[in-house]
Amino acid sequence: MDNFIFNARTKIYFGKGQVDNLPDILNEFGKNVLLVYGGSSIKKNGIYNQITERLSEFSVCELSGVEPNPKIESVRAGAELAKKKNVDVVLAVGGGSVIDCAKSIAAGYYYDGDPWDFVKDSSLIGDVLPVVAVLTIAATGSEMNKNSVISNMASNEKLCTSSLKFIPRAAILDPTYTYTVPAYHTAAGVADIMSHVFENYFKSDMTAGVQDGFSEAILKTCIKYAKKAIDTPDDYEARANLMWASTMALNGLCGAGKSGSFSCHPMEHELSAFYDITHGVGLAILTPRWFRYILSENTVDLFYRYAVNVWGICDEDKFAAADKAIDATYAFFEGLGIPMNLSKLGIDGNKFEIMAKKACANGLSNAYVPLSENDVVNIFNMCV
Amino acid sequence: MDNFIFNARTKIYFGKGQVDNLPDILNEFGKNVLLVYGGSSIKKNGIYNQITERLSEFSVCELSGVEPNPKIESVRAGAELAKKKNVDVVLAVGGGSVIDCAKSIAAGYYYDGDPWDFVKDSSLIGDVLPVVAVLTIAATGSEMNKNSVISNMASNEKLCTSSLKFIPRAAILDPTYTYTVPAYHTAAGVADIMSHVFENYFKSDMTAGVQDGFSEAILKTCIKYAKKAIDTPDDYEARANLMWASTMALNGLCGAGKSGSFSCHPMEHELSAFYDITHGVGLAILTPRWFRYILSENTVDLFYRYAVNVWGICDEDKFAAADKAIDATYAFFEGLGIPMNLSKLGIDGNKFEIMAKKACANGLSNAYVPLSENDVVNIFNMCV
Numbered sequence: 001m002d003n004f005i006f007n008a009r010t011k012i013y014f015g016k017g018q019v020d021n022l023p024d025i026l027n028e029f030g031k032n033v034l035l036v037y038g039g040s041s042i043k044k045n046g047i048y049n050q051i052t053e054r055l056s057e058f059s060v061c062e063l064s065g066v067e068p069n070p071k072i073e074s075v076r077a078g079a080e081l082a083k084k085k086n087v088d089v090v091l092a093v094g095g096g097s098v099i100d101c102a103k104s105i106a107a108g109y110y111y112d113g114d115p116w117d118f119v120k121d122s123s124l125i126g127d128v129l130p131v132v133a134v135l136t137i138a139a140t141g142s143e144m145n146k147n148s149v150i151s152n153m154a155s156n157e158k159l160c161t162s163s164l165k166f167i168p169r170a171a172i173l174d175p176t177y178t179y180t181v182p183a184y185h186t187a188a189g190v191a192d193i194m195s196h197v198f199e200n201y202f203k204s205d206m207t208a209g210v211q212d213g214f215s216e217a218i219l220k221t222c223i224k225y226a227k228k229a230i231d232t233p234d235d236y237e238a239r240a241n242l243m244w245a246s247t248m249a250l251n252g253l254c255g256a257g258k259s260g261s262f263s264c265h266p267m268e269h270e271l272s273a274f275y276d277i278t279h280g281v282g283l284a285i286l287t288p289r290w291f292r293y294i295l296s297e298n299t300v301d302l303f304y305r306y307a308v309n310v311w312g313i314c315d316e317d318k319f320a321a322a323d324k325a326i327d328a329t330y331a332f333f334e335g336l337g338i339p340m341n342l343s344k345l346g347i348d349g350n351k352f353e354i355m356a357k358k359a360c361a362n363g364l365s366n367a368y369v370p371l372s373e374n375d376v377v378n379i380f381n382m383c384v
Numbered sequence: 385m386d387n388f389i390f391n392a393r394t395k396i397y398f399g400k401g402q403v404d405n406l407p408d409i410l411n412e413f414g415k416n417v418l419l420v421y422g423g424s425s426i427k428k429n430g431i432y433n434q435i436t437e438r439l440s441e442f443s444v445c446e447l448s449g450v451e452p453n454p455k456i457e458s459v460r461a462g463a464e465l466a467k468k469k470n471v472d473v474v475l476a477v478g479g480g481s482v483i484d485c486a487k488s489i490a491a492g493y494y495y496d497g498d499p500w501d502f503v504k505d506s507s508l509i510g511d512v513l514p515v516v517a518v519l520t521i522a523a524t525g526s527e528m529n530k531n532s533v534i535s536n537m538a539s540n541e542k543l544c545t546s547s548l549k550f551i552p553r554a555a556i557l558d559p560t561y562t563y564t565v566p567a568y569h570t571a572a573g574v575a576d577i578m579s580h581v582f583e584n585y586f587k588s589d590m591t592a593g594v595q596d597g598f599s600e601a602i603l604k605t606c607i608k609y610a611k612k613a614i615d616t617p618d619d620y621e622a623r624a625n626l627m628w629a630s631t632m633a634l635n636g637l638c639g640a641g642k643s644g645s646f647s648c649h650p651m652e653h654e655l656s657a658f659y660d661i662t663h664g665v666g667l668a669i670l671t672p673r674w675f676r677y678i679l680s681e682n683t684v685d686l687f688y689r690y691a692v693n694v695w696g697i698c699d700e701d702k703f704a705a706a707d708k709a710i711d712a713t714y715a716f717f718e719g720l721g722i723p724m725n726l727s728k729l730g731i732d733g734n735k736f737e738i739m740a741k742k743a744c745a746n747g748l749s750n751a752y753v754p755l756s757e758n759d760v761v762n763i764f765n766m767c768v
Contacts, residue, residue, distance in 0.1 A: 001399075001621065001625070001628075002396060002399065002401060003399025003401070003402065003626045004396075004398050004399060005395065005396065005397055006392075006395075006396040006399070007393075007395040007396065007399065008392065009391075009393040010389040010391075011389065011390075011391040011393070012388075012389065012391065013389055014386065014387060014388050014389070014390065014640070014641065015386065015387025015388065015641070017387070018387065018695070027463055060406075108587045157719075203599045207607035207624075207625070208605070208625075208628075209601070209608060209609065209625045209629075210602060210605050210625060210627075210629050210632055212601075213597075213598070213600065213601020213604060213605060214597070214598050214601050214632075216597065216598065216601065217594055217596075217597020217601055218594060219576055219599070220593070220597060220683050221593035221594050221597060224593060225593065237385065237591045240385045240591075240641075241385070241591070241592075241593045241594060244385075244594045244595075244640075244641075245593075245594050248598075256398070256628075257398065257399070257624075280522070306668070381516075
């Protein structure tokens, strides 16, 4: 186990009706609030009203229309608005895209230049406004972590910038707020949660017992509850379990003391940067192919542990068990209704080489199994 | 899953050599430090020197001699010293007893009356000085939680007082600092860790998948590494896993959304309050007897899950599996060298009735299986 620093300081308010705590939470930071959200869904499902009814004592300005794979243009617009209105706190109501955008807006408030600068170079992040999150989809874990992923379609770049100052001060996690998430995005969210776990579970260090056990617990929870949440969107138990799984999957717990870069995320970021596809769908497509590609004598022990502890596969032959676990992973995502081929999303091999080059520029040489540009092209080709 | 608030804000510095961060950590709070520790062990093993060498730029006063099952007299002395020296931060170097004591000292600094008042009634806790912990034994989880357990031998009371303000601001967890913990206390620490998990795992709500999976991960980690740490005290992997297990076992993760009071802890607190025995030893003795006492048609499903997921017991008969899991728990503690009978600690049945009365006054009617005074006497008798 490597040395690590762990700090998930977000105060979590979990459960039905926790939105009632919103005024107390915000009052700690001030009266001027920038409310950031995405499309019209929170107006349709009533969450927008539940929020604004509780903000009567605050001065509120709004940035709406934050996109999936949030764009740098939204960060720029939000930071300008925050400066103009001199806000005290950024309130993000939405999923990972909205929260990620809110974090960079919160840094942009104190930054004199173009926010894209500190997306490319996190050392430029100075002060950051407090961020408070109200989560509406179980997926990214942004509600309790330091990451902000921002896209620049002009340069086909989707980059992750990080700062401990980005960690939301508080987050309201009401599982009923995810009842209206459509099946497709529920499934994509589950794939994102599981990918966050895989990225840390599949590392060469197998000595972190607590962390790897936590990873297995999150994976088993996703496997148990994903289909339930899709089939019965207002199943509280299913939604609550997925929501807490999402928060725990990427708050530092699963990766504590396990070094090395992620594998599927850098590859998927290129898919999203070039084709603007749903992040979790890209991850679901890539994951079983990546598994298959890296399975070898060197990695089979880890796949065997995954097979036994997560899928309950009891095959004595390690490779046979690993194969079954990879098949089970594929079948699971497919069973959630995720299109499991890039061609189904209209993506062909045209840009695989430039995408592979960019993916490798983001650290894949330091992944569990180091990946070259050629490896990445091969994996993309397996996904077609 | 019940509603919950989760806030484990402690910034953790985990691994070899993390003590180098101590000056930066303390500088955030001020230059006047109250150093709190126990007996002479940290002087013998060199930790005291490692700490004080890094405090040259600070003004340091010391409270030493904090007892196992820390006494209210130490809290009073520490609070007086803190007031006299006008300290900015309390630095606890030790195990749970020292950290618990430091927390109450930190509250006592701001409290005008006798600290025993707010041990009995946590609503009296006002401001609290920042607490920083350097952990030297894996056991209580006090390094990342809100609890402070203080004993008053004059009244035979051992009480837990809690405040979110008690949560240490930072904690240094260096597994090498536990290399010199003797076998007996390593074993007792493991029993304490596992008991914290049992107290949350054995609750009527079986719908908290992430939390219960985390619990199983911690239990399996303890089972895997306890004997290793005892047999090879400087096994880094074993010490690191136990240390992280201890911190995760009682920081709110395992109990999130699972209501109801603890069972073995209130009973053990009476053993310690009357006989000043090692807390973890008392818990190890009580746990398998408590399991046996509450096993019934109503609880067997939970015991079966414990048997399958933690011990890998595959018996189809649920009661048979539960029995094996309880036997395995007993054998595990016994195998660590823990004396598994109260008589071996010189305790007879003399005071069981008054102890049971006091234990029940601390909430056992709200436990997983509600326990009456008669039940507690029966369980104590099973332990003789």
